[in-house]
Amino acid sequence: MPNQPGALHRAAEIMKRYEGNISRIQYDRRIDPQTVFFEVRCPGPAYAAIEEELAAIGYLQTTLGNLSFLTFNVHLPHRPGALFEFLGYTTAANANIAFIDFDETGKHPDRVTVSLNLTESRVVDELLNRLKSHYPMEILEYDTTGERLDTTIFYIQLAQKLRTIIGCAEEAFLLSFLHDINHIVQELCRLGKDPLEVFDNILQTGTTLKNTTGEGFYCDVQRIDIDAATTLYCFQLPGGGNIFLFDGADEQVMVDTGYGIYHADVLRMFQAMGLGDGSRITRIIITHADADHCGAGGLYDAPACMHRGTQEIIREANRAYGSASQDSILEEVYTTMINLFSRFSPPVSVERFPPAGSQMRSIFPVLDRMSICDIDFEVLESLGGHLYGQVFLFSPGTGLMFTADSLFDFGSLTEARRRYNSHADFLITSVNVDSGRARQERKALAELAGATTSSIPGSGGRCIVCGGHGAVSVIKEDGFAPAAGCMRYTHASGLHQR
Structure with missing residues (x-):
């Protein structure tokens, strides 16, 4: 929409005329x-x-074309009308001036420095050829990444940055995604957050995942x-949750899968460590529905065992379901965002744990019993503090406990992992959907671990806690x-000392 008095009123009049009821507006x-979101x-x-009337007056945005940022010096004749004639060329090219600087008392009295935002490379070439035929020029900068665009077209700049993270998305999808992002910005601004900080946390989340794949991938083992x-x-993957792999004589069993975006790197790592290519994995145990714990499940041939609630969250695409x-727009949009950035590929072949019976372990219902590489485990149902449907695995015989995101050694996280995890905390205000229940779970799990002895060599007799993040600890x-x-x-150095 044009940044001028009456523009918003004109748009509202069109909606009113067709009995449109505005349920949200953000500017x-x-x-x-x-840019105004309705x-x-x-x-x-x-x-x-x-739509037709808004488009007719140029108010409806249906495209997010790639914009370029061009800065150059142009030497104009020092006479009346020279700047007017020059601006005729930029206007004809539909270029938006982001910066212009000229002072006849300065060091270069015939030089004008200009920065332009332009819609496509063909227009840039045509404009430059036309200007060069009339004026001496020096090109100072030509940027097509969106990094240097004028911030008065912020959402177009944001769209270009998002494209570098998610690849070539269709215009309609990207516009819808920007709408969702704007909605969480609106919500967080009401909570006193700086909107630019919100955008930065979103971009840092996607950029971190993208930059820690391929040759940027690393893992602590x-x-x-x-x-x-x-x-x-x-x-411990670069971002998100841990993957656990039981490597036995007759089978491999995985507990949680990490993000889908890391799948190729994980298989490459497995092969480098002599653990095979994933084809020996017979089962995957999913502790909960967050993308960093189940988001690569669909990329393995093995069936995944999970709680009914985990399957429902995946289906609803809302981690707070x-x-x-569960009605929080922050939770819903964050789920959409992280699933997109992390290339979410949830399990396809699913085996659900049975409903809770009467047996309890501490405060947790026992859902099932299973054997993993001849180790007997109880499947414990959480209270839903971190996420509905989260489960824990507990082996009383060996003193081994998988506590998912309810109990882990936070102090063992590297600074990079803490920084990455902080983005989710910022964007949804808390990673726990029920903080009170999360505290109950954490206390009960710690007490259960403290009361359990381990027979595993090197444990010192203490229960071994395998948390969803950080180091396996006692x-x-x-x-x-x-x-x-x-x-x-x-990938470059294989397994080595940190």
Whole structure:
């Protein structure tokens, strides 16, 4: 929309005329003075009519063309009308002037420095050829990435940055995604957050995931020999949750899968470590529905065992589904965003744990019992503090406990992982859908671990806690301590000391 008095009123008049009821509007001149977001409810045929009229007056944005930023010096004759004639060329090219500088008392009295935003490379070439035929020029900068665009077209700039993260998305999809992002900006601004900080956290989330794949991938690895036949590996990926792999004589079983975006790197790492290509994995246990724990499940041939609530959250595409905060727009849009950035590929072949019976372990219902590489586990149902449907695995016989995101050694996280995790905390205000229940779970799990002894060599008799993030640890009197040494893996160097 044009940044001028009456523009908003004119748009509202069109919607009113067709009985459109505005359910949401967001405009912030500090962010983008030319973009207004509307949500409108109206009778079916009226929707097309509103769109048509808004498009006719140039108000409806249906494309997000790639813009370029061009800066150059142009030497104009020092006479009346020279600047007017020059601007005729830029106007004809539909170029938006972001910066212009000229002072006849300065060091270069015949030189004008100009920065332009332009819609496509063909227009840039045509404009430059036309200007060069009339004026001496020097090109100072030509940027097509969106980094240097004028912030008065912020959402177009944001769209170009998003394209570098998610690839070539269709215009309609990208416009819808920008609408969702704007909605969480609106919500967080009401909570006192800086809108530009919101955008930065969104972009940093996607950029971190993209930059830590391929040759940027790394992983911190712990190896725990359960017995002579079975080894447990913990893989701390660059962003998000851990992957656990039981490597036994007759089978491999995975607990959580990490993000889908890391799948190719994980298989490459497995092969480099002599763990195969994933084809030996017979089952995947999914602790909960967050993308960093189940988001690569569909890329393996093995069936995935999960809680009914986990399957429902995946279906609803809302991590807060089944909780008191399931109507939160922050949770819903964050789920959409992280699933998109992380290339969410949830399990296809699913086996659900049975409903809870009467048996309890501490405060947790026992859903099922299963054997993994001849180790007996109880499947415990959480209270839904972190997420509805989250489960824990507990082996009383060996003293091994998988506590998902309810209990983990936060102190073992690297600064990079803490920084990445902080983006989710910022964007949804808390990663726990019910903080009170999350505290109950954490306390009960810590007490259960403290009351359990382990028969695993090197554990010192203490229960081994395999949290959803951070190092596999034991709980001592003064807090967590690593249960095993940690090695760093990179594609270039393989497994080596950190």
